Amino acid sequence: MTASKTAAAVKPARAARKEPPAEAAAETSELMMGELSELLGYALKRAQLRVFEDFLQSVAPVQLTPAQFSVLLLLDANPGRNQTEIATTLGILRPNFVAMLDALESRGLCQRTRSPSDRRSHILMLTDKGRATLARAKKLVATRHEARLTELLGRDNSEALLAMLAKIAREF
Amino acid sequence: MTASKTAAAVKPARAARKEPPAEAAAETSELMMGELSELLGYALKRAQLRVFEDFLQSVAPVQLTPAQFSVLLLLDANPGRNQTEIATTLGILRPNFVAMLDALESRGLCQRTRSPSDRRSHILMLTDKGRATLARAKKLVATRHEARLTELLGRDNSEALLAMLAKIAREF
DNA sequence: TATTGTTATACTCTATAACTATA
DNA sequence: TATAGTTATAGAGTATAACAATA
Numbered sequence: 001m002t003a004s005k006t007a008a009a010v011k012p013a014r015a016a017r018k019e020p021p022a023e024a025a026a027e028t029s030e031l032m033m034g035e036l037s038e039l040l041g042y043a044l045k046r047a048q049l050r051v052f053e054d055f056l057q058s059v060a061p062v063q064l065t066p067a068q069f070s071v072l073l074l075l076d077a078n079p080g081r082n083q084t085e086i087a088t089t090l091g092i093l094r095p096n097f098v099a100m101l102d103a104l105e106s107r108g109l110c111q112r113t114r115s116p117s118d119r120r121s122h123i124l125m126l127t128d129k130g131r132a133t134l135a136r137a138k139k140l141v142a143t144r145h146e147a148r149l150t151e152l153l154g155r156d157n158s159e160a161l162l163a164m165l166a167k168i169a170r171e172f
Numbered sequence: 173m174t175a176s177k178t179a180a181a182v183k184p185a186r187a188a189r190k191e192p193p194a195e196a197a198a199e200t201s202e203l204m205m206g207e208l209s210e211l212l213g214y215a216l217k218r219a220q221l222r223v224f225e226d227f228l229q230s231v232a233p234v235q236l237t238p239a240q241f242s243v244l245l246l247l248d249a250n251p252g253r254n255q256t257e258i259a260t261t262l263g264i265l266r267p268n269f270v271a272m273l274d275a276l277e278s279r280g281l282c283q284r285t286r287s288p289s290d291r292r293s294h295i296l297m298l299t300d301k302g303r304a305t306l307a308r309a310k311k312l313v314a315t316r317h318e319a320r321l322t323e324l325l326g327r328d329n330s331e332a333l334l335a336m337l338a339k340i341a342r343e344f
Numbered sequence: 345t346a347t348t349g350t351t352a353t354a355c356t357c358t359a360t361a362a363c364t365a366t367a
Numbered sequence: 368t369a370t371a372g373t374t375a376t377a378g379a380g381t382a383t384a385a386c387a388a389t390a
Contacts, residue, residue, distance in 0.1 A: 031261045034249030035310070040321060040334050041227050041238050044220045046263070046341035051213045054344060066213050067380095077206030084348065089203045091218070096381065098350060112349095120348040120389045138207070149212060152344055153336055161336050162212050164325055169218035172226060172324055239357095256371060268358065270373060284372095292366045292371040 058144035062137045072134045075126050082121040230316035234309045244306045247298050254293040
């Protein structure tokens, strides 16, 4: 691929247009995307769906969804936090986090324990199996998923993309 | 495993530590995002949610969702197509497109008419009201929504972002 | 009285099978 | 037989209210 040097150098790389059949016969010609091609929200949604789909496939050996992977990552980086803290940090509502945790805990990947200081809280921790699974998942994500993505865009562009998306989520 | 060891291209998320609560005072300290900050899929999802949320708000006067707006745009660019063609182009399954069209048609924005050549098909067209609503929506999107997004990222970066997202959706 | 985890519930999206009317 | 639109339905994801235990 023609890897560009800077973020702003990325070109639309228009897929070579297929010529509309010269014969006046073809009933099913290509539809015009029109101004949809310029809609950032539309591109964002389509890219997100594709990336999640590829993530799922890449990480299939450990059977983790993007959401589950994000929970394990956060538990690893923040051992000893409670459900509310982990859930809200991920933008997950507390009621919806219960079933998610049930699934992870029933697979032996993490553990709930009542906090001695505040017996209302459930302290969350990865189990050894959870850490092992996370490590394996990280490797799959890096080698199967992100490597290909970085290859597609180029390293610099890939980092620029991540930075812009984070900025949108944070400041828009 | 700490990711901040070698890795030439990895830039430290934050070189200078913000004072971690040296004293045993702050009970509810900030959680570590950890490697979640490097996950493109996560950033993609959060950005997408934020952008759709802002779209909805910006376009509230005409009461259109991002999906409905994309349908109107596509109908405008491709008058006289049938439901299957419009739906599949947008990645919408035919069964799910029925209710969407019902909503738009009941608001008088578009119209289904049986094709004379193939009476199974419904030819789709925007009504005058649909075109007027679309025009108004486009203006709102441009001035309220995309203008602010472009301002946040800069024009060149904004275009680079769109190009990269489209590339991911198309080629990844 | 307020908060944590939880249940119940509802609404949107998405996905599949099957029906009808046409072809 | 196959296709277009449709219905029914089921599953995720997401949202709010309310309850028991605890503070």
